[in-house]
Amino acid sequence: MSFNVLTACFTHESNTFNKRSAGYNAFTKYFVYFGDDAIKKLGHVNAELAGFCDCARDYGWKQTHVLSAAAEPAGVVTRDAFDRLGGAIINAAGVHKEKLDGILLAFQGAMVTEFCEDGEGELLERLRAVVGPDMPIAITLDPHSNVTQKMCELADIMVSYKTYPHVDMRETGRHAGAILYRTMKGEIRPRTLRAHRPLLSEVNGGRTDAGPMVERIAKAIAYEQEPGVLAVNINAGFAYADIREIGPTVTVTYDGNEDKHRAFAEEIADDIWKKRFDVINSYLSVEEAAKIAQAYARGTGPLIIADYADNPGAGAYGDSTNLLKAMIEAGIEDAAFGPMVDAETAKHLHGHTLGDRVQVQLGGKCDPSFGGGPLELEGEVCLISDGSYTCDGAMYGGMSFSWGKTAVLRVKGIDILVVSEPAQILDLQQFRAFGIDPAAKTVVGLKSMQHFRAAFEPIAGEVIVCDSGALTTPNCEKLAFRNVPRPIFPLDREMKI
Incomplete structure (x- = not known):
């Protein structure tokens, strides 16, 4: 029938x-x-x-x-x-x-x-x-x-x-x-x-x-x-x-x-x-993550630093600067970072040619109270792109997306993927399509909670997770809840049912 x-x-x-x-x-x-x-x-x-x-x-x-x-x-x-x-x-x-x-x-x-x-x-x-x-x-x-x-x-x-x-x-x-x-x-x-x-x-x-x-x-x-x-x-x-x-x-x-x-x-x-207290992740501060990156000796693969709190895949803006700032201040080199969702800067970079040295105010424009304000940076324009890529990983293999206007800006040894449209990192092609091979780097900072693991754990030497204080922070007490029923965990940690 x-x-x-x-x-x-x-x-x-x-x-x-x-x-x-x-x-x-x-x-x-x-x-x-x-x-x-x-x-x-x-x-x-x-x-x-x-x-x-x-x-x-x-x-x-x-x-x-x-x-x-x-x-x-x-x-x-x-x-x-x-x-x-x-x-x-x-x-x-x-x-x-x-x-x-x-x-x-x-x-x-x-x-x-x-x-x-x-x-x-x-x-x-x-x-x-x-x-x-x-x-x-x-x-x-x-x-x-x-x-x-x-x-x-x-x-x-x-x-x-x-x-x-x-x-x-x-x-x-x-x-x-x-x-x-x-x-x-x-x-x-x-x-x-x-x-x-x-x-x-x-x-x-x-x-x-x-x-x-x-x-x-x-x-x-x-x-x-x-x-x-x-x-x-x-x-x-x-x-x-x-x-x-x-x-x-x-x-x-x-x-x-x-x-x-x-x-x-x-x-x-x-x-x-x-088991509401049985947390698996150790949510490092950005300073702690940068310190680990500073001491990291590349072996079987790169150190992957996942910014849990600025995950566009959970509705964060993707423009938190706290982790990038900590990496720069720690002198991290041979590194990649992305995405930095900043359409204004991406458009500005599209007005330059490859090899240009530029000064930018990068990131932190949506709400600096979550994850840090704009960074005054000088760097080299390494790539200009329309942002198109096709995934080849376990989650979205065969599906095509676009970051919108995209550029790669190299700042003190860190290749920063600057994009116009938000999306979390979950596929290697989100870097590779723009001339960055994360497997070849010593340190990779990326914005994702968990989905990155399917593609990045196989290439990683070590994976750590940090809380940059951005909009999807695991510390939900920082968010101004008004409608959820109270008491509720973890806003009311001592509650019983």
Whole structure:
């Protein structure tokens, strides 16, 4: 039996402390692909859509893909962007609803709009108003979702990635599609339950390569083999959204009796709470990181210094200068650093030719109170580029992006990647495409929390993590939360439940 399935991808991770909202142009700068164009671009890479397309081929579906749209994490999504992109999905559902058998959507799970805290819940509510309560809807989520009760009530099926770095996005799309297929055939009637604990986020941000999440994920995969269990999702939450339904959740999509599955979800949620002090990373100051770099003797590979706090992939501005300043003052040479998101300086450098000596005010322009103000520097222009690159790593291999106007500025032995558009470092080509080979350097400073590990740990001699004091600092007490329910950990460290 052939089924008609509507698919779409609409994702954004909204850092409500970021002053720059995500308008429609923010999505088009990253990617907005409609219909078959989206399938051509994303149907063969590590993306949920590729998993959706796998299911369409394997199960003989007629697939109607509406759009794939994403923007780099930033502030809240504007009403215009939400209505135009989300509205396209709603409109397509209305046009095709008489022929549809199911809907399959890829969400991030932490979208906040300028008019509501739960972007995904809002979109699902609008969708239900069009297709009714009986149409099976499956969604995929990033593990950094703030999963709301509304999302669980309005989506029949929920499947999250189980890896961070996220190397299983395509697999997750296939998983969700397989459950949807069984639902459309009438074999199962899935529902999703939710367990939650009062934390801003799982203490290690959901890291799955080390620490307590390794065992939790193993238990989740094992439990998915139990009768009636369709998907177990452990979502770390997203700490940089000042909303009411924030924090880590355990959800189970199941068929049949709830009680047993509820007990399992609560057990995992209890473990997240009990281990809330078990931090894996040692968050060094930038001065401590620079001192280690100063003494580093290159052996098997470079020293990788990850600036956790200025991660554009979690909505930081990417223009924090504190780590770069510490590296320069420590006299670090044979080094690379990036990205420094500074469109003004990138444009200025594009007015020069290779080899020019220039003076610039670099970085620190968005909010100097988070991560440091502009640096007065003199350096040599080593490269001018339009910023285009194609990833070749485990996460985004085959996908093309652009930093916008880009330049490489060499300052006292440090090659600085100066870009116009924010994105975290997660692929070696983000340096190599611009003449910098990170594997050949002694020290590499980069802006990322965890995703860099998939590409950079294999080339690294050592990896350290620092807190530059920028917008995604692990010290969340520095952020002005107003809407989260109190008490909540770690803002209220002595609280009990």
